[in-house]
Amino acid sequence: MDVLKRHWIFGAIVAFLFLIPTIHGWGKDGHHTVCKIAENYLTHEALAAVKALLPDSAEGELAAVCDWADQVRFHYHWSSALHYVDTPDFRCNYDYCRDCHDTAGRKDRCVTGAIYNYTEQLMSEHDDSGLYATSHNLTEALMFLSHYIGDVHQPLHVGFLGDLGGNSITIRWYRRKTNLHHVWDNMIIESALKTFYSKDLSAMTQAIQKNITAAMVDEVSRENCKSTVCPDLYASESISLACKYAYRNATPGSTLEDDYFYSRWPIVKSRLAQGGVRLATLLNRIFSKNKSIAVE
Numbered sequence: 049m050d051v052l053k054r055h056w057i058f059g060a061i062v063a064f065l066f067l068i069p070t071i072h073g074w075g076k077d078g079h080h081t082v083c084k085i086a087e088n089y090l091t092h093e094a095l096a097a098v099k100a101l102l103p104d105s106a107e108g109e110l111a112a113v114c115d116w117a118d119q120v121r122f123h124y125h126w127s128s129a130l131h132y133v134d135t136p137d138f139r140c141n142y143d144y145c146r147d148c149h150d151t152a153g154r155k156d157r158c159v160t161g162a163i164y165n166y167t168e169q170l171m172s173e174h175d176d177s178g179l180y181a182t183s184h185n186l187t188e189a190l191m192f193l194s195h196y197i198g199d200v201h202q203p204l205h206v207g208f209l210g211d212l213g214g215n216s217i218t219i220r221w222y223r224r225k226t227n228l229h230h231v232w233d234n235m236i237i238e239s240a241l242k243t244f245y246s247k248d249l250s251a252m253t254q255a256i257q258k259n260i261t262a263a264m265v266d267e268v269s270r271e272n273c274k275s276t277v278c279p280d281l282y283a284s285e286s287i288s289l290a291c292k293y294a295y296r297n298a299t300p301g302s303t304l305e306d307d308y309f310y311s312r313w314p315i316v317k318s319r320l321a322q323g324g325v326r327l328a329t330l331l332n333r334i335f336s337k338n339k340s341i342a343v344e
């Protein structure tokens with residue numbers, strides 16, 4: 049098959065996949081928010097490197113491709129285990145060696161393992177001449193990494209194994225029947241958009257952005273993170289928040305309404321903000337260590 053034809057077919061498949069609704073991860077809005085926030089904290093050098101890797105369809109905007117990983121999970125079947133990590137029921141803690149594996153027990157196949165892997169790919173795949181090595185697709189590595197940093201900040205992406213991160217806990221969100229995982233991926237954000245921001249996603253993103261202080265950004269850059277990225281820290285925070293807020297008062301069959309919404313929205317907001325700032329910090333680290341790829 050010639051290259052053009054192959055590209056056309058791949059393009060058609062991707063276009064089709066974009067029509068399939070999102071199932072897992074922060075919903076489209078959550079991922080968009082995380083990446084939109086990240087864009088604001090990228091250095092000139094990192095922004096140029098990111099733009100050079102983005103597909104043309106993104107039109108230079110990282111946020112445009114931040115839910116790409118959810119769209120291709122049916123096509124890239126191997127990638128679906130990489131959106132989350134399950135932890136033992138009711139322990140409320142996370143341990144990489146114990147928890148990071150897929151359902152078949154294959155090690156490193158979970159969201160934190162994926163973050164290490166794609167960070168490594170982006171860090172190591174540039175040579176001094178500035179040419180991209182060909183063994184990995186760095187455009188996909190960037191899109192996966194940006195997505196998974198968002199996912200690991202969603203508390204129920206580090207939920208209990210027994211209820212599949214809240215997926216098997218059926219509840220009502222006001223009048224709608226759904227599951228607890230979906231509430232944290234989508235419904236809290238959807239209700240916040242309606243209640244506070246007249247359904248305007250950019251107004252919501254800007255409001256979250258305004259609350260991010262210089263002190264918070266500084267704190268993230270000084271986090272006790274000895275390597276380039278510390279997804280284990282983010283996963284530990286997530287399961288702790290899942291126990292404290294997501295699972296609390298959300299037993300199977302319960303109806304979640306104003307009390308739950310108003311007390312959990314601040315948690316969702318702060319996780320979106322943290323995810324965004326940390327993604328930017330990570331991309332700045334990756335791309336400033338690889339100066340050769342910065343494009344002026």
Ligand SMILES: [Zn+2]
Pocket residue numbers: 072073074117118131195199
């Ligand atoms: Zn996801």
